[in-house]
Amino acid sequence: MVQPDGSIIELIEPNETLGEQAALFMDGRYPTYGMGTIPVHSVEVTTKDMEGLPDARGDSVRGILSSDYGIDVGRVRVTLGYLIKADLQSEKLQRTVYDLFADPIIEHGSCIGNLLDDANIFPEHPEAIIQVGFKPGVTDNAGQAGLDGLTTLFPDLEEAWVATTRTYMFWGLPENITAEQLSAPLHNPMIERCVVAGSDACAEGEWPSLPFPDRPAAAFADSAVVNLEVSDEELVKISETGLLALNLEEMQAIQAHYRNPAVRAAREILGLPSNAPTDAELECLAQTWSEHCSHKIFAAKITHKDNETGEQSIIDSLFKTHIMKPTLDIQKEVDWLLSVFHDNSGVIAWNDDWSLCMKAETHNSPSALDPFGGAMTGIVGVNRDILGTGLGARPIANTDVFCFGPPDYDGKLPPGLFHPSRVFRGVHAGVRAGGNESGIPTVNGAIVFDERYIGKPLVYCGTVGIMPRALADGRESHDKTPEPGDVIYMVGGRVGSDGIHGATFSSLELTEESPSSAVQIGDPITQKKMIDMIIEARDTGLIQVITDNGAGGLSSSVGEMAELTDGAEIDLSVVPLKQAGLSSWEILVSESQERMTVGVRPADCAEFERLANLHEVEATNIGTFTNSGAFVVHHGDAPVAHLPISFLHDGCPQLNLESEWEPPVHEEMDPPEANAEGMGDILRRLMARPNIASKEFWVRSYDHEVIAQTVIKPFCGIDHDAPGDAAVIAPIHGGTQGAVISNGIAPRYSDIDAYSMAAACVDEALRNAVCVGVDLDMIAGLDNFCWPDPVVSEKTPDGRYKLAQLVRANRAIDDVCRAYQLPCISGKDSMKNDVTMHGEKISVPPTILFSLIGNHNDVRKAVSSDFKQVDDHIYLLGETHHELGASEVAYMFRDECSGGIGGRVPTIDTQRNLAMYRDLTAAMSRGLVASAHDCSDGGLAVALAECCFGVGSGASVDISELGANDPDLDSFGALFSESLGRILVSVSPENSGVFTAAMQGHACHRLGSVSAGNNLSIINEGTPILSASVSELKQSWQGSLGGGLQ
Secondary structure: OEOOOOOEOEEEOOOOOHHHHHHHHHHHHOOOOOOOOOOEEEEEEEEOOEOOEOOHHHHHHHHHHHHHHOOOOOEEEEEEEEEEEEOOOHHHHHHHHHHHHOOOOOEEEEOOOOHHHOOOOOOOOOOEEEEEEEOOOOOOHHHHHHHHHHHHHOOOOOOEEEEEEEEEEEEOOOOOOOHHHHHHHHOOOOOEEEEEEOHHHHHOOOOOOOOOOOOOOOOOOOOOEOOOOOOHHHHHHHHHHOOOOOOHHHHHHHHHHOOOHHHHHHHHHHOOOOOOOEHHHHHHHHHHHOHHHHOOOOOOEEEEEEOOOOOEEEEEOHHHHHHHHHHHHHHOOOOOEEEOOOOOOEEEEOOOOEEEEEEEEEOHHHHHHOHHHHHHHHHHHHHHHHHOOOOOOEEEEEEEEEEEOOOOOOOOOOOOOOOHHHHHHHHHHHHHHHHHHHOOOEEEEEEEEOHHHOOOOEEEEEEEEEEEOEOOOOOEOOOOOOOOOOEEEEEEOOEOOOOOOHHHHHOOOEEOOOOHHHOOOOOHHHHHHHHHHHHHHHHOOOOOEEEEOOOOHHHHHHHHHHHHHOOEEEEHHHOOEOOOOOOHHHHHHOOOOOEEEEEEOHHHHHHHHHHHHHOOOOEEEEEEEOOOOEEEEEEOOEEEEEEEHHHHHHOOOOOEEEEEEOOOOOOEOOOOOOOHHHHHHHHHHHHOOOOOOOOHHHHOOOOOOOOOOEEEOOEEOOOOOEEOOOEEEOOOOOOOOEEEEEEEEOHHHHHOOHHHHHHHHHHHHHHHHHHHOOEEEEEEEEEEEEOOOOOOOOOOOOHHHHHHHHHHHHHHHHHHHHHHOOOEEEEEEEOOOEEEEOOEEEEOOOEEEEEEEEEEOOHHHOOOOOOOOOOOEEEEEOOOOOOOOOOHHHHHHHHHOOOOOEOOOOOOOHHHHHHHHHHHHHHHHOOOOOEEEEOOOOHHHHHHHHHHHHHOOEEEEEOHHHHHHOOOOOHHHHHHOOOOOOEEEEEOHHHHHHHHHHOOOOOEEEEEEEEOOOEEEEEEOOEEEEEEEHHHHHHHHHHOOOOOOO
8 A cells, every 4th residue: 555655554454364465575565574594483572461550552652643643542552573583493482582572570472473363362353453663774773682682692693683563453443544544653664664454354363464674685886987077967967866965066176176187197096087086985075075064054155235234244154253263262261162163072171180072963854754763863973972072072961952843733734744743752752762771861951843843853962071181191082193004993883774875965955855764773772882982992092083973974984084194094895784785885974873983003903902892892993094195995905985185175165155134024913901810811821832831741751860960950849840941960979060051042033033043042041051050150152053045046045035044143143152251162053954845845944052061160059940938039130121022922822813923022231141140140159049040931921930830839029120121111021021131030038138239230120029829929010910820820831741641
């Protein structure tokens, strides 16, 4: 049966016997079951049907079908299948059932026949069955874990493979709901196979059964020669059909290189085609020159025009002008910026003994195609960025920020796109699995919802790492020290066909033709072993240089490090492969996961290999670093590539782009008239908005506590369910010095002005960090841009405007970071966040995630966001202005009825803010502040409610003083404006006088007190303007994103 997305689902008809089904496999419609001489055995496991013991997997599926698809099923049960391809004797096979795969207390297991044939386990036949398993070649982590267990049980087993399946069985189906309809939400045709049985087949006892996913043999192909002596149109076609993501000018630059007489003469001597690149060379250049790797738009020369001010200017590289230069200027004034911009992450000197580093990455396109695998790869990938920093840092904390379409979206969805709720669940599960299984706590994050993320979700994954300032041999750990002659090792996982074209794919718009080969699934268990091994090798002085095999695979990892010594030579024939037969270019650019590239002195190779063997990590000598001036690749004796280092890294021509700013025009918001109770109802509805609602249901499944360092956690308060602002960790056990991790993101403001959006992101990140007591003399930032395509073209006629938005955002980062003395030490840009499906284009709003890492002098004095005691005094610090443009409440009214989102967007006064932040953190260090919470989405009213949730009582507030800062401020603006630089604090009565004196000279408004009871009461000039039940507000806040069962 062909589905709308083009996938095929096999149906088992009642007259189709298992023998006939096997014949289907043999005729090529499926891979052959039990192919070859090695038999395939099947083990099935299902949860026992016992009182008090739910089938958690089945209940989860039932909940998802109901909440996300409106399909109410009576009951769902799930069976896990393990296909074991090995020469196992019967007694050994039976031993695996309860020694390896099943828990005899709570599960049934069998290796004989099908559990569905046992009437004691399944007394009634189901009405529909769906069985799902991975396609050949897709990473199967559960299968790998089963194989590890199998070889541990039977170490003499010579050859074995394990694959897994999941079988969903349904009872109580609604009328007109078929097995095929149920299958769509339960499998991803890009990476999974699916076979179903309907009611008739189930009644006849014909159960679906997937064969073992034998990987088809790959046919090795010798390196091909790519003829570039063609027309410009053909050059573009070569790039497009090869997914190279190179424009005409870049293809012409490559063409010109191979026309160079000196290059031709040298290549003839080397035995390479003299006048044309090999496929491996062209692929290597495409990876290195991709937007993903070389950030061509940020490096472009931009002619900028501002129609609002009349400005016309030329910007030679946004990155150098507005990101790098401010940081380098700040670096001259501080002594703790150790490594910025040139490594896998930025490094700061935390103290005399330890350095901290941080990196945040995006994994957007893969997460759109396979939410679980794409997101898991994102988090384990950024963990490797930390491991590849300097000579190796240990990941100690994760943070993640997601941007999705509305989870309750009921509009038209272009064919080929998953519903936002499915993307939400898959991404969350992938990051959760990647972090939890790696033993790294997830300490901070956020989730943003907007319809424009339906096409492509934004999946930001960040990691903090720690490394000793100096190694035992005296080298500083943040410096890489390779020399010509050092041996190049590939460490960790093997190379497969997964992840090919990942870097170039991420540099392209997503379409219905995007390749499944770009998707990978991470294996955190394998990676955890590699991390432990690498850290031990670092500490014993064995590592000279290290980086991860991420975008571009070996072509990028070896190619980048070769720049440090001016050359490298590798042999692809010795690279360990997941499957035989991969061609040279595939081995070179594959982004298969869990791999690092490491440089080791020849004298240390034996010890390095011994250490790898001890940790059960594969380490293979694939070549050496040289000073030949070229990146040289062989496959055995056959030459594959010879690329001059200078051309590889400096040969890509600079883009020349044009931007034009014209302020957009929006209808202004028209707030309704409401009495105090009506305003309370507005607040109640606002608390249920997905952007404000509690994310606790989702966040709780992350492990926050592993490695026992988390001080300020994601939730706080008497019931541990009030939202925090920033994370505080104490990385050294027993130590009181801490690190602060925070984030700022505000994409809504870009609808009015990207400058204001970027400024708000930086201020929110800093404001969150201030709320916990960060040391403002040691703060560093990470700028992560996700933009729609800003290059004008037939597909992007508004490219000049989108590029102007990017210019304005960069200028804001420059201005605000300089003012706050907040250097950017690392960052990322993703510039092609557009989707075209069947002629319909969806672009994300310009989005920046600004992440911050800072020092905390004493974690014992860290402050949380929850009000602490009844009668504590409540203060609002910072000025409130009538700034409701693009606010959450403006979007709420637009969505509920009509009206615009226009008006004044929040502006920033960095000098005023920083002065207040400094005095507030000083007051915190003196123990004067009981709680601090930033005012952001939803404004003061939302911040008050969230602080009340933490103490479990109400508050009595008078906002009469707030109008002193803005004569246009009315009650609605005072409650819901999202003005920057504001923090809501509570202070005990005995500290109130000292605190007020400490904040002298700042906008410091005493609003009222924490009150007993359940009411949030707000007055203005003696008139009640908002009255709401705190418990009802909390119920609305917690009930919106519960998500049913996961």
